[in-house]
Amino acid sequence: MPLFWSMLRRDLLLVVAYNTAVGLFLTAVTPYPLALNLIYCHCIGSGIYFAVRGPRLLRGQSRVEWTDGLIGIPLGAMAGFALATWIEGLTLAEVLQAHPDAALISAATALIFGVLAVWHFHDESRMLEAQAEARTERLQRVEQEAVAARMELALLQAQIEPHFLFNTLSNVVGLIDTDSAAARKMLLDLTALLRTSLARTRKPIVTLAEEIELLRAYLGIMAVRMGERLDWRIDADDDVLDAQLPPLLVQPLVENAIRHGLEPKTEAGRLIVRCRRQGDTLDVEVVDNGCGFSASVSDGMGLANVRRRLAATCGNEGWLSLTANPGGGVTARLQLPFRDHEPAPADR
Helix, strand or coil, rough: CCHHHHHHHHCCCCCCCHHHHHHHHHHHHHCCCHHHHHHHHHHHHHHHHHHHHHHHCCCCCCCCCHHHHHHHHHHHHHHHHHHEEEEEEEEHHHHHHHCCHHHEEEHHHHHHEEEEHHHHHHHHHHHHHHHHHHHHCCCCCHHHHHHHHHHHHHHHCCCCHHHHHHHHHHHHHHHHHHHHHHHHHHHHHHHHHHHHHHHHCCCCCCCCHHHHHHHHHHHHHHHHHHHHHECCCCCCCHHHHCCCEEECCCHHHHHHHHHHHHHHCCCCEEEEEEEEEEEEEEEEEEEECCCCCCHHHHHHHHHHHHHHHHHHHHHHHHEEEEEECCCCEEEEEEEEEEEEECHHHHHH
């Protein structure tokens, strides 16, 4: 029924305009007055429309076939002619006796109107079906792209280099006898890191606060491994902690800064993570005073994954840039749309 009313409203103006045009034409070529021609044209034209189009709309169908016209044109024309005659206060016999050519004119008008109407609605229905098929294909393509993007994200999230885990466990073994407190702290940070990482990789979106929790566990481990050679700090405004972003997006930047910038240095190094909101943008900077640019930094797997995940989740709205610091080291800057975290009912 909704389809019936929506298409009826759309067709009504077209039918009225066409009936009026036919009435004006008949007034110009026949001796009958305009009012009479308009009454007959509107009744006959509307009768043909409802006879041809009505049954399809009531069944929730939009397509009109030529077989509908073979039945609907004569039925609608006769019903419309009878209605117009009744409106004029006459009988069919009186009209045929007084105006013998009226039936012929009405039949010719009905045939022309009916054929044009069936052709119009048949062609229109084919166009609507083609548009619907195109929309369906676009939706299917978008769904397929979304599935592919989710699979790619899951794959990229799983690409965590195992060397970090092995090196950390080796450090723990080496510290057990020499510094048991440091070994215990490293094991606790490793446990927190693994627990947080596994939980985050199962979620398509996390908050910045959760990402920072992961960074603190990772940097805690690296601080034990590197000792005084690593000085780190995380500066994040309170208004950005609920910002949403893909998981494990910032950690590769921190890992690159340490692995390629700070670990190769013999002297002490510094790493700062800054998180700010710039209008509708979340701005995350990872700044180090390490060795600076190298081929491994610019072309590494970690940064390539970050760029691919940004493209998959943010499109052109997210980007990553690397710039050299004047005093040495690199600043990795991540920018993506700022979206607030809306807690689920269970979280409230």
